[in-house]
Amino acid sequence: MFTLIGVELFKIFRKWRTYIGFAAVTVLVLLIQTAIYFAKDTYVSSMTRGLDQAFMFTGNLLNGYLIAHLILGILVVHVPFLVTLVAGDLLAGEATAGTYRILLTRPVSRLKVLTAKYLAGVIYANLLVLWLAALSLGFGFILFGTGELIVMKSYIIVFAQNDIIWRFAIAYAFAGLSMTMVATLAFFFSSLVENSIGPIISTMAIIIVFVIITSIKISIFESISPWLFTSYMNAWSLPFDDPIEVDKAVKSAVILLAHIIGLFGITAFIFKRKDILS
Amino acid sequence: MCFSATFNKRKASLDYEKIIEVEGLSKNFKSLKAVNNLNINVYPGDVFGFLGPNGAGKSTTIRMLMTLISPSGGNIKIFGKELNPNRAEILQKIGAIVEKPDFYGYLSAFKNLEILGKISGTQISKNRIMEVLELVSLDKRFNSKVKTFSFGMKQRLGLAQALLHNPELIILDEPTTGLDPQGMKEIRDLILFLSKEQGKTIFLSSHILHEVELVANRMIIINKGSVVVEGMVAELLNSASLKVTFEVDDLQKALAEIDITQWKKKLESVVKNKIIFQLEQEEISVLNKLLVEKGIGISAVVPARSLEEYFLNLTEKGGK
Numbered sequence: 001m002f003t004l005i006g007v008e009l010f011k012i013f014r015k016w017r018t019y020i021g022f023a024a025v026t027v028l029v030l031l032i033q034t035a036i037y038f039a040k041d042t043y044v045s046s047m048t049r050g051l052d053q054a055f056m057f058t059g060n061l062l063n064g065y066l067i068a069h070l071i072l073g074i075l076v077v078h079v080p081f082l083v084t085l086v087a088g089d090l091l092a093g094e095a096t097a098g099t100y101r102i103l104l105t106r107p108v109s110r111l112k113v114l115t116a117k118y119l120a121g122v123i124y125a126n127l128l129v130l131w132l133a134a135l136s137l138g139f140g141f142i143l144f145g146t147g148e149l150i151v152m153k154s155y156i157i158v159f160a161q162n163d164i165i166w167r168f169a170i171a172y173a174f175a176g177l178s179m180t181m182v183a184t185l186a187f188f189f190s191s192l193v194e195n196s197i198g199p200i201i202s203t204m205a206i207i208i209v210f211v212i213i214t215s216i217k218i219s220i221f222e223s224i225s226p227w228l229f230t231s232y233m234n235a236w237s238l239p240f241d242d243p244i245e246v247d248k249a250v251k252s253a254v255i256l257l258a259h260i261i262g263l264f265g266i267t268a269f270i271f272k273r274k275d276i277l278s
Numbered sequence: 279m280c281f282s283a284t285f286n287k288r289k290a291s292l293d294y295e296k297i298i299e300v301e302g303l304s305k306n307f308k309s310l311k312a313v314n315n316l317n318i319n320v321y322p323g324d325v326f327g328f329l330g331p332n333g334a335g336k337s338t339t340i341r342m343l344m345t346l347i348s349p350s351g352g353n354i355k356i357f358g359k360e361l362n363p364n365r366a367e368i369l370q371k372i373g374a375i376v377e378k379p380d381f382y383g384y385l386s387a388f389k390n391l392e393i394l395g396k397i398s399g400t401q402i403s404k405n406r407i408m409e410v411l412e413l414v415s416l417d418k419r420f421n422s423k424v425k426t427f428s429f430g431m432k433q434r435l436g437l438a439q440a441l442l443h444n445p446e447l448i449i450l451d452e453p454t455t456g457l458d459p460q461g462m463k464e465i466r467d468l469i470l471f472l473s474k475e476q477g478k479t480i481f482l483s484s485h486i487l488h489e490v491e492l493v494a495n496r497m498i499i500i501n502k503g504s505v506v507v508e509g510m511v512a513e514l515l516n517s518a519s520l521k522v523t524f525e526v527d528d529l530q531k532a533l534a535e536i537d538i539t540q541w542k543k544k545l546e547s548v549v550k551n552k553i554i555f556q557l558e559q560e561e562i563s564v565l566n567k568l569l570v571e572k573g574i575g576i577s578a579v580v581p582a583r584s585l586e587e588y589f590l591n592l593t594e595k596g597g598k
Contacts, residue, residue: 105344
């Protein structure tokens with residue numbers, strides 16, 4: 001299995017489309033950080049507007065942690081687009097290229113081929129999240145230094161410097177789980193068709209529609225929201241709460257995992273019986 | 279193409295009588311019967327011609343043999359074992375080209391073969407990869423990306439991947455498609471080499487009957503998913519009558535002589551000074567003797583019996 005995963009990763013990283021995601025994350029992170037760097041004062045004053053009457057802010061407010069937190073919130077919505085580029089191509093790309101015929105006539109079971117491809121896609125999705133983490137925190141520290149993390153919700157939480165990294169680790173783990181969910185959905189669509197455009201568009205359409213339903217506070221949508229996996233994709237923000245809603249975090253992780261396992265099971269069922277006509 | 283690669287001729291004792299045994303194989307795509315109750319028997323050492331016009335069901339059958347599609351009915355045994363429960367074990371001993379040769383265009387020929395070897399779970403050495411590339415005359419382009427290859431080169435790379443793990447059974451689906459006459463001859467020579475020198479069993483699908491006629495010992499012709507005829511190529515050839523062209527110096531005299539004999543029934547057509555008959559093999563010399571005795575000069579006697587014509591006749595009948 002490790003050999004098969006290695007082969008699939010090799011194939012993924014020999015395609016130029018694989019690097020679109022990494023390039024896009026790099027450009028976006030650097031762009032956001034550079035823009036904030038040059039508008040530091042304006043940014044801090046707009047962030048604390050209305051609060052400086054009641055609070056006195058001291059220390060390095062705009063630090064690497066704050067920037068990384070901000071970037072995670074912005075990009076976790078957009079990274080799925082980049083994940084689908086590769087995950088949607090994993091199976092459909094073989095059909096388009098006609099390479100199913102040489103791949104699936106090897107003396108290895110379809111389930112193993114499918115699992116290796118899927119795991120390679122999951123590794124890619126999580127590498128993208130890791131890249132996002134490394135760039136956000138790494139460049140954040142270089143440009144803005146470190147300090148305490150201020151999280152503003154309907155209330156303000158200030159995390160001590162030695163109480164932050166583990167929260168980021170869990171947040172990125174949740175982001176990775178969400179991207180795995182996106183990759184699983186794109187992979188499922190990829191097993192149905194013979195062109196990778198379809199899975200990419202279908203996955204994004206579903207995510208956009210679900211996110212819209214989740215974010216509009218209308219009673220009918222609010223009753224649907226708990227049934228949509230996108231409702232649990234913002235669980236990355238839970239570690240930045242005090243106290244952490246552990247039940248909510250566990251529930252989100254379990255629901256996402258259940259979706260992932262269920263969807264992969266359906267994909268495997270379909271793929272094992274699929275007639276290869278391409 | 280060079281055949282100097284060192285292979286050991288396999289003389290293994292076989293514990294099965296038939297390499298491929300297909301019984302009542304069928305495949306339906308909704309209302310279309312692509313393959314209908316097909317029976318095939320391929321014996322060890324056969325070069326088995328699998329013939330049929332385009333759309334006859336050849337590729338669908340090969341896809342079922344290679345487990346790319348599942349049959350709607352029937353049974354497939356390869357190397358004496360049921361295909362589905364023993365899939366991996368059976369495929370380990372098969373090399374195949376299924377329809378057109380498609381590879382990972384962004385990888386080199388060498389890398390394509392290397393990863394296919396890895397996926398197969400067999401240890402394929404770099405020397406072995408270069409050996410099969412040399413066998414199909416692609417050794418000098420081993421490092422070129424496949425997307426830069428012509429169709430013919432891809433076809434040869436397809437053969438290389440089929441031979442990579444030294445399989446016992448080689449299934450070739452239209453292997454000469456896209457090749458020039460020299461390339462077609464090289465593939466034919468390679469098939470004969472693999473069969474005669476290495477004792478491989480070859481299942482050769484084609485719609486070009488001349489190709490099969492030159493290399494196969496047994497054949498089956500299918501049309502619209504069903505068997506039209508099967509047997510030894512030599513026997514099927516002998517069972518077909520010949521189209522014989524007599525080139526004469528005096529056409530009017532020759533036609534007058536023929537007109538008053540039973541040969542009139544055998545006359546098919548007249549083109550310039552050529553008289554074309556439909557004859558059995560033994561009738562050629564008799565007619566030739568008659569014409570010479572009547573003082574008619576004969577400059578040429580050209581018998582034309584090809585599987586091509588036989589095939590066309592059969593598929594036309596089968597198609598009706």
